Amino acid sequence: MKSNDPGDPVRLSVVMPVFNAAQYLPAALDSVLNQDFSDFEFLVHDDGSQDDSWAILTDYAGRDPRMRISQGLNQGLPRTLNQMINLARGELIARFDADDLCLPTRFEKQISRFDCNSDLVVLGGAAQIVDAAGRPITVKSLPLSHLEIDGLNLRGKTSFQHPSVMMRRDAVLAVGGYHPDFHGAEDHDLWLRMAEIGQLENLPDVLIKYRIHAGSISSTKRDLQRQLCLCACEAAWQRRGISDGRFEYQEWRMGDDAQSQLSFNINYAWQAWSHGYRGSWRHYALKALRQAPLSKAAWNVLLAGALRRPRIERPHD
Structure with missing residues (x-):
């Protein structure tokens, strides 16, 4: 295990927000800390949890010096992610969520691909979809090339599993990070802006186990997410001079x-x-x-x- 001094540079910063995730948190932490690639810092922010998440984090941080933990009031995902990316010391940023699982070779495979393509700014991969109990449901494969990915993004379709993504930190900062105004579609908006300064790709390999939950989302919230995704696409159409953009958003979460x-x-x-x-x-x-x-x-x-x-x-x- 490599010990990271707070002032030393590292190749990779893993950023993971946490909110009431105690049930799944130990397995998620273990899946990151046991990666084949070990030269990383692990930033975890507890965003106002009311369960045992913070106690779990302090226990893990006491045993692994790569972890940097913090906590605060719930300020929403975009602001939390921006805060963590600003504090990160890595050249690359790996996103992850507290209820998912990383496969052991995820970081190694993604870093190897970044080393081969200096124009690459965002890299995701396939995901095995599991339910709250860990039952496997499907394997979600996504388009591999920049043209396919950006084309789907411009139409409001899914092209990345957000927790599987690795990004160049300087590119994220160059486009202004996540926009809080797009909370609920902040990732889609970011991919559209990142595509304007570099290349987007997915690996064909399964990198994570992505957990879906039985809880439904209200029709009002689903409508808001759809509208925010449309706004992100319309902003991209305007920036790129696209006059005939098509919006083909598909619902991906269960309604109420x-x-x-x-x-x-x-x-x-x-x-x-x-x-x-x-x-x-x-x-x-x-x-x-x-x-x-x-x-x-x-x-x-x-x-x-x-x-x-x-x-x-x-x-x-």
């Missing part, structure tokens, strides 16, 4: 209405089945049937999964 919850449960069942995760397929197919016993779509996913075997294709591990 019954139909949204049913649709997501059926989709999770299909995704799990197609990737060979039979335990997860069964869980979500039965959950959909309990919610809507007369749903033809719910019966279809249950019967198809029972009678057919999927052709499984997965990205690199």
Whole structure:
């Protein structure tokens, strides 16, 4: 383990905000601290948690000198991230969330790619999607090239798993960091601005396990996120002189209405089945049937999964 003096430069700064994440925090911390690449500092900010998150952080920080922990009142994700990036000493910034898991070779693979391309400013990768209990649902592959990624971003579509991203710190600062006015779509806005000064890429490799939670989001909040994403796209269209921009945003989080919850449960069942995760397929197919016993779509996913075997294709591990 390398000890980082607060004044010494490091290659990589890992930034992870925490808010009421005690249930998942130890596993997330372990997945970062046990990376194959070890020359990093680990900045963790507790953003006003009311659970045991701070006690867990102080325990870990006492055992690993790479950790730099802080706490304060909840000020929103964009401001917290900007604060952490300003304090970071690394040439590269790795984003991570307190309820997800890093695979052991994540940092090593991303740094190797940055070493090969001096124009690269943002690099993400594929993610295995798991639920709150850790059940695998699917593997989310994303476009690899700058043109594909930026093209999707300009249409309001997802091109990165935010917690998988590594960025050049000087590039993030050059574009002004995360904009608090876009809270809820701050990452999408940042990718659009970063694409205007450098290249964006994804690795085909699975870099993280990304956790989705059963809790739903209100229709009002979903509408606000959609509107903020549109505003970010419109700002980019204006900066780039695009007069015929198309907005093709897709909902990616479960809503609070019954139909949204049913649709997501059926989709999770299909995704799990197609990737060979039979335990997860069964869980979500039965959950959909309990919610809507007369749903033809719910019966279809249950019967198809029972009678057919999927052709499984997965990205690199």
